[in-house]
Amino acid sequence: MITDPAAPPPVVPAGTMAGGDQPVLPLPGRDLVLRPWAPHDAPALLAAGNDSAIRHWNLFSVPDLADAERRIARMHRRWHEESAALWAIADGHHAIGLIGWTDIDLAAGTAEIVYWALPAARGGGIVTDAVRRATAWALDDLGLHRLRLCHSVANPASCRVATRTGYPLEGTMRSALHHADGWHDQHLHAHLAGDPRP
Template identity: 40%
Template structure:
């Protein structure tokens, strides 16, 4: 029987299509990919709700960040997709299946959307695709999604994609760009046994 980890390693970062989107690997050697990654991680709305583990402030650090993501994919720890428009190929955002634990068959999912792509259901559609891929292709049992308390848009996306609210994690993430202070997180989760919501 093939383990979750072995299935992940054989698939690496595949292409996943549907709902008008294509989820593709990021390419650290692509100038366009590095620029889009930098724009996403330096966007004020992203920074309002997230504090990256390693700051990304310029193209050099963006490329280093993407290379780190590729290494974690090769190790079977994370997979990070570039969310693109299926017709134009334009980058719309990113979605990642992170902290993959084959022992307990669980992972965490997170996403962001570039400013020009907001209001078009990109987060919801990409979460549907990535969730189906993780629960089916990776054979995971549980996916968790956490967001800062007060991030109502992310809360609605989670619930519309079949990730019900499970509780509040106290002081579970850094305050926006301040690593010495913490804020609470809403935890949502989806199980492989849960019914799939309408796309």
């Protein structure tokens, strides 16, 4: 294999994720954990894919249980491909939300956070706590350098999550998201290794 001597070394070596199992992460101060999605979580994923707010802001739908099961299997493949790390926010056996990283680039040390919560889990700060825990894992355990949090400018709840979890606003990306009601501008927030953590 030929390497470019001028190229910087990878921020995180290839194989760091695929070489082990996806961890279970306790959520401090709560009787909740972040754990890998399991086949028995398919009904929760189906419910999320049919929730109007989750469908609108996250741009996905889940037509049936078979599709939910395929999505869960793909989550596990993406961990081993080192392209994503997605957890269920879980109360014991039951998934009540999703948190995780997509668009992972280990060599560049970057990723984008995604999240949602089912209706019963909204409004109590669970997503905020999950973002903090997932951020700590990405920076301290995995070793990434720059983390992105993006959302429609019409979604102030996500803007509050970003502000509370140490993701300052960097700018607005015009017409970056195509929702059912048209094109939305998108806020770009980011957290760097070394930034203060609330």
